[in-house]
Amino acid sequence: MKHKLKLLAGLTVLAMAAAFPAKAETISMFCSATDYELCEEGAQQWAKSSGNEVKINRTPQNLDDAIPIYQQLFASNSSDVDLLYVDVIWLGMMKDHFEDLSSLVPEGEIKAHFASATDAARIDGKLLAMPFYIDTGLMFYRKDLLEKYGKQPPKTWDELTTTAKEIQDGERKAGNADMWGYAWQGRSYEGLTCDAIEWIASGGGGTILSDKGDVTINNPQTAAALTRARGWIDTISPKGVLNYDEESSRALFESGNAVFHRNWPYVWGTSQTPDGKLLGKVGVSALPVGAEGQKSSGALGTAYLAVSKYSTKKEKAAELLRYMVGLEDQKMRALKGGYNPTVEALYSDADVLAKIPFLPMAKNAFEESVARPSATTGKDYNRVSRTFYRAVHDVISGKGDVNDELAQLEKRLKRDLKAN
Numbered sequence: 001m002k003h004k005l006k007l008l009a010g011l012t013v014l015a016m017a018a019a020f021p022a023k024a025e026t027i028s029m030f031c032s033a034t035d036y037e038l039c040e041e042g043a044q045q046w047a048k049s050s051g052n053e054v055k056i057n058r059t060p061q062n063l064d065d066a067i068p069i070y071q072q073l074f075a076s077n078s079s080d081v082d083l084l085y086v087d088v089i090w091l092g093m094m095k096d097h098f099e100d101l102s103s104l105v106p107e108g109e110i111k112a113h114f115a116s117a118t119d120a121a122r123i124d125g126k127l128l129a130m131p132f133y134i135d136t137g138l139m140f141y142r143k144d145l146l147e148k149y150g151k152q153p154p155k156t157w158d159e160l161t162t163t164a165k166e167i168q169d170g171e172r173k174a175g176n177a178d179m180w181g182y183a184w185q186g187r188s189y190e191g192l193t194c195d196a197i198e199w200i201a202s203g204g205g206g207t208i209l210s211d212k213g214d215v216t217i218n219n220p221q222t223a224a225a226l227t228r229a230r231g232w233i234d235t236i237s238p239k240g241v242l243n244y245d246e247e248s249s250r251a252l253f254e255s256g257n258a259v260f261h262r263n264w265p266y267v268w269g270t271s272q273t274p275d276g277k278l279l280g281k282v283g284v285s286a287l288p289v290g291a292e293g294q295k296s297s298g299a300l301g302t303a304y305l306a307v308s309k310y311s312t313k314k315e316k317a318a319e320l321l322r323y324m325v326g327l328e329d330q331k332m333r334a335l336k337g338g339y340n341p342t343v344e345a346l347y348s349d350a351d352v353l354a355k356i357p358f359l360p361m362a363k364n365a366f367e368e369s370v371a372r373p374s375a376t377t378g379k380d381y382n383r384v385s386r387t388f389y390r391a392v393h394d395v396i397s398g399k400g401d402v403n404d405e406l407a408q409l410e411k412r413l414k415r416d417l418k419a420n
């Protein structure tokens, strides 16, 4: 009798669901320019299987330029965009505009991600975003050329400098006049903050500010790291590197004309396509260190998705978010684009490991990564980072004396932080 009642109740629920199907809605979201196609594929997959629609907006190529667009949306409490692509450094800056996901994402789904990735999005007791993929600065290199010259992937930045020069010179002599040793991001923008913090932190020079927020940048280790990088310009890196972002430096590497290349994990996906020049010729390692005994310090660039506080479709937007940060979509992104998952189980998934053989190393690099001081600075992060990368750009462009520049930078950072 009890069973029959249960069955009846179950059938009634089913009948009601059929009579009143969940309302189809259009969710508007931002995808980043770099992984636009995969982001769109995931979102459309959700739309198809859930019977909803998605409208996708593309962030500008330079992510810094997305900040004012978001700020405008927030300032007008706009409900035009429901789901937002969020760079890890924006979490503190934009925290007041994201919906608390604690009750919108089931605990089990939250727990499937690396705790450090979800913890970074917990601010003021709220869960403001969910991790989408991990970006850690990595070193890509020409495995074939290192083998040809009997070299190992460099452990220190000095070793990188000499190996890059030797192979570059050898290849130029052998007929490739366009060969360069090292392609990286030297343009005056957020990406330079990432590169510079990697040279500096891996040499014991800290991360611009202490955890307490004191300015620590003016120190001999920083001076040494910046002097070394300045020495790369026009010796192992083309002068143009001073205007390179991720995509332009990747273009140099993937044209076959650079031995080493610092970038985010996605370069594995773009450089290993069957029709690419570099198929089978690329190795990947953690970034070198500045001094023996220091830890490799790839910058941490985890991407997140967040529901806008001004969305009028928060539940539905959260459904799309849950699909896009979930195992199935992250696996698709890893297999098709080399994106490093934040779902821990995928690090022991045979298909993913076959596609990204260096994943255990990348996980280690992630665990040792350095965070930019965005949690300490909150809303001031953008200003602090801009002051920092502009000064670094001046130094590596050969303007001024390194020590004078660092003393000036220290003053400016203190002023930036006091201005609030």
Ligand code: GLC
Pocket (backbone or CB within 6 Å): 063, 087, 088, 089, 135, 190, 191, 192, 194, 246, 264, 300, 301, 302, 303
């Ligand atoms: C990548 C990283 C992001 C960083 C940006 C800098 O997109 O994921 O954290 O701010 O590069 O260019």
